Amino acid sequence: MFQINENYLQLNESYLFSTIAKRVENFSASHPGADVIRLGIGDVTLPLSPAVIRAMHSAVDEMGKKETFRGYGPEQGYSFLREKIAEIDFRQRGVAISPDEIFVGDGSKSDTGNIVDILGEDNVVAITDPVYPVYLDSNIMRLGKSPQIVLLPCSEENGFLPEIPSQCTDIIYLCYPNNPTGTVMNRHQLKQWVDYALEYKSLILFDAAYEAFIRDNDVPRSIYEIEGAKECAIEFRSFSKNAGFTGLRCSYTVVPKALKARSVEGDEISVHGLWNRRQSTKFNGTPYIVQKASEAVYSSEGQQEVRDMVAYYMQNAEIIREGLTEKGWTFFGGKNSPYIWLKCPDDMDSWRFFDRLLEECHIVGTPGVGFGSQGEGYFRLTAFNSHEKTAEAVERMKRWA
């Protein structure tokens, strides 16, 4: 009789955003006229930019002609894209990452979820609480609800920045600008983690999906701006939030060649080689047309369009920040991040606030507790809706008794 991976039975029944979608669906069914405004899921609303659209039409035409048709591409991504990334996202910012240290993927959810494949089962894994659920769930799928998974509380007291553990931790997930709290780590703070990882030979899994929203110069956009990070960190990047690729699916993972592990027998192992083997075996590359779209993001026109999109969303963040300040509610984030982490008023718990906000203001947000127990009593709002809807949502909240 075949057996299943029993660790799955220890997962919560349903993925957070599916649960929310269902609740909203039920609400809309029973309130057919309601104009529900979504400030919940981190999905973008602006269309793809003109440079991206042009690049895709052109790539589609190539795929329709025998002379320019492209079949299987390299599992790691096309050089034309990896070279642009290395140049613009790294070299121009003073960081030396070579194109073959970059693996193009189909989304950071896949990349951060699949990375556990190459890691051992005896690692102590540190995950912040609250956290993007994928880090935790992908580890429970591998290890079960094990004491090896250590939660690092992020609360108002520590400014939502986890404290450096006193004992050895093998794998550390960090996401900054943070999802869900919208907080950032400055250079000095991130350096402490890199120093810790170098000392304990830990691996930092650094999710920089929101780097495009950073405004402060003191906040590093890549962990590789910190000396020594290439020996201890993998970085995940996404085109979802800067270029609006949530429905187009493109991401990349940087695995520096300087990053080495030791086998149980004491041999030095290239982590780059492991990830390359994983991706070559279980992935067949991101679609050519999507990689051409991503390349267009790096054209001078594309870069300007991305800046404009990010600025648009950051104006929404400002609208929310101003509204909440006026309302007198406590919140964090929204300065270098599209996320605002609201403390639920009147000591409401997260789901109670979710239901009341939906019923009374017809606004959807994300209950903080969905990101971990430390998120209880908090609520995530996002800046990804339109100016009009965001302003309207803020007005509704202001009017709310």
Added chain:
Amino acid sequence: MFQINENYLQLNESYLFSTIAKRVENFSASHPGADVIRLGIGDVTLPLSPAVIRAMHSAVDEMGKKETFRGYGPEQGYSFLREKIAEIDFRQRGVAISPDEIFVGDGSKSDTGNIVDILGEDNVVAITDPVYPVYLDSNIMRLGKSPQIVLLPCSEENGFLPEIPSQCTDIIYLCYPNNPTGTVMNRHQLKQWVDYALEYKSLILFDAAYEAFIRDNDVPRSIYEIEGAKECAIEFRSFSKNAGFTGLRCSYTVVPKALKARSVEGDEISVHGLWNRRQSTKFNGTPYIVQKASEAVYSSEGQQEVRDMVAYYMQNAEIIREGLTEKGWTFFGGKNSPYIWLKCPDDMDSWRFFDRLLEECHIVGTPGVGFGSQGEGYFRLTAFNSHEKTAEAVERMKRWA
């Protein structure tokens, strides 16, 4: 100190097709004028069909307008596509599969590689030899080179059809029409496997990536044509070979709701629920424009275009079959499959034949031994090149002393 998944160290150094690519690259570098004909990797050469191209242009336009832009889609795929699949690939062939039993993916390599995520580590896993390397490698990544992985020899003696094991086997990988041998299983033969799986409560992972090439009515196109298969089988399908989507990336996996497992504690578990959880957590859906392209494959125009493409490749298979027959070489397959499994002449081993064919005829094929030890002395040729190149390759082989 962080540890890696040590099972990776038990894998062969390099993925088969990467090794071949490197050898060909070296050959081309030292023979700059050589007109190398590729009958090796299973990549298509015909461009995407007009219906598909039109659908993509239209979808790209949608993505460029605020009103029709699509962000995150359902991880399981859009209903518009899942409904077409259920109707045309199944219901019209007399098989009842509901749209929500279909999970749209980004390629069968990902799907067949990732399926091990939801399976237990104590299963006895049967894999044919020779085999598509992904099944074996993804299991070694999970279990190491374990005695739990049982190879079922497929040789000339048994017509490249594995014998039903006498003992209990928990997971069974079957790929028919077969990659690499090009052989098929008729209804009666496949029924024996389904009956076996039902008796032992085994799970069959049925890879039907090449079903579009089936000509004989006696060969099932889906395992679900066999009674009882919904209680014991997952089926993988791909758009790569029928519609030429190797560079576009779309596939689907059927996990029937009737497929149940038992937990160690004896509870009945829905395998559909497990795969849904895996995909919701570690995958964010296939790009909208790619799903629109796939939908176009099911239009009446798209269906005709796919039939024409398949017919084109099958003419190549016929050209190869005729040439090899004339040459007096022994081969299998190529009738319901784009693959021809050639017995290397003069008792050459697979890599020796690979090198000689490359050096003397400038033809690239795939060494049979790359698919497993039982493939030693065999060689895979594919029908995916153009008529002209295929005919030219056959002429070169015929002239070869």
